[in-house]
Amino acid sequence: MLFDERPKVKREELFDREEELGELEKNIDRPLILLTGVRRIGKTSLLQVFLNESNIPFILTDCRKLKENYGWKDLFELLARGSNRVIEILKGIKGIRIMGNEIEISWKGKNFVSLSDLFDHLNKKRLIIAFDEAQRLRGPLSKEIKEAIAHVYDYDKNLTFILTGSEVGLLYDFMSIEDPSSPLYGRFYHEIRLERFNKDASFNFLRKGFEEYSLKVKDEVIEEIISFFDGIPGWLTFSGNLYVNFKDVERVKEIAVNVALNELKNLIENKRRISEIVGRRYLYTLKCIADGNSSWSRLERCLSDREGTTISSSVLSNILKQLESVSLIKDYDFLDPIYKEASRRLSL
Ligand SMILES: Nc1ncnc2c1ncn2[C@@H]1O[C@H](COP(=O)(O)OP(=O)(O)O)[C@@H](O)[C@H]1O
Ligand SMILES: [Mg+2]
Incomplete structure (x- = not known):
């Protein structure tokens, strides 16, 4: 299946x-x-x-x-x-x-x-x-x-x-x-x-998956899933599976974002073990990037607004490097839209 x-x-x-x-x-x-x-x-x-x-x-x-x-x-x-x-x-x-x-x-x-x-x-x-x-x-x-x-x-x-x-x-x-x-x-x-599936492949994947359950699903629903999950096979599998159960796209999205949110919370918890400040900086950086601060200067401004103090460029560059090395972000944006959505919901 x-x-x-x-x-x-x-x-x-x-x-x-x-x-x-x-x-x-x-x-x-x-x-x-x-x-x-x-x-x-x-x-x-x-x-x-x-x-x-x-x-x-x-x-x-x-x-x-x-x-x-x-x-x-x-x-x-x-x-x-x-x-x-x-x-x-x-x-x-x-x-x-x-x-x-x-x-x-x-x-x-x-x-x-x-x-x-x-x-x-x-x-x-x-x-x-x-x-x-x-x-x-x-x-x-x-x-x-x-x-x-x-x-x-x-x-x-x-x-x-x-x-x-x-x-x-x-x-x-x-x-x-x-x-x-x-x-x-x-x-x-x-x-x-390995790259994500393109639109056609994603569509065919979901269509075929639903057919295996003899489930008729409208094109619009499949398209909505694709545009939210961006062709990442694991998310398509996850959402196809949940849709078969709940027949409710909003609910499926919600559950997926919560899965990603838990992973991000773990990451921040690990950083908190270094210190409270480090944990907070990671959290703010993720939130600022999720809010579309897609350049160095915008990110710097967003972070200092949130923290109430300026942040040194070596600190920021180190955080970015770390987030890139775990394949969460690249060029000031998320590689996976679900983590982006989850980051918006992070709170202290
Ligand atoms: N090409 C594929 N065809 C069908 N299912 C796939 C495909 N690629 C991934 N999956 C499904 O997506 C999920 C994640 O796949 P996995 O191989 O564990 O990814 P990774 O190891 O890259 O994290 C699993 O549920 C898997 O069954
Ligand atoms: Mg694996």
Whole structure:
């Protein structure tokens, strides 16, 4: 079903991504592929459909499961859980002990196993290693992980990495391909950027989805959904699904905005942990941008009006950079209209 809210796993359920599937296929022998695009654009769906169709065994890990200061054990467990096949491969490795689903890894001593060692073992067979939401690999181990990926790049020709990222700026930061001190400096990666559906595709997607429920929906309703949700497949799925239940577009919009609002509240809550002022500044910045202050000077004015004091340009530029790196905004506007609407409703 097109309106199934889980990431799709079969080609029949995946709408309009033939080109991207083909591009993955064509490039799958490269060492490193990036799948990027805003939240809900369909990265996980594309990745899963591709992996399930491909004849190549794979490990798929969801890096959102890693806590912020994750350690080696967390990472190895995530990798091991990513595929039963790999449990088998892990079994042969000195320094890794497997009992059922429990894994013990030696950190030190003569049986110490490093990530590069692990990859060398996996390299015995052709294998795809996919890290979904790979920007979450940032953290204390990021240097070692990049070194291991660089090692694979040079020596392990049987391995291909596919990294996805919703927070595209953070993913680039993690890889730091342009930073001479980074282990991945100057390495080529093939990037596939997922874009939203155009109007026709969005229309056909919704029409087809409603037909699966034998539901007759007026063109105007479909057009209203498209103009509000702007062709982002995840929102179209979400709204199609809710419309089937409620037959009420306003209610559907309201629920979607509340979902986005909760995410933004979490973001601001995290900033509040740094300090009350920082949290407030993020909140005001989001509100000012949502209100259409789409240039540096207008934004600066809006913020100082709200705060009652001027804001230094380095502070503002840092906030903008952060909001860009998590793919919320670009060029003083929101990438996703639902977050824009949600930002208007934020309050202290
Ligand atoms: N091409 C597509 N065809 C059908 N459903 C899709 C498509 N792309 C995304 N979806 C749906 O949209 C939602 C978000 O997709 P997901 O793959 O989780 O996006 P991402 O990983 O980019 O956040 C899911 O409900 C998924 O089923
Ligand atoms: Mg995803």
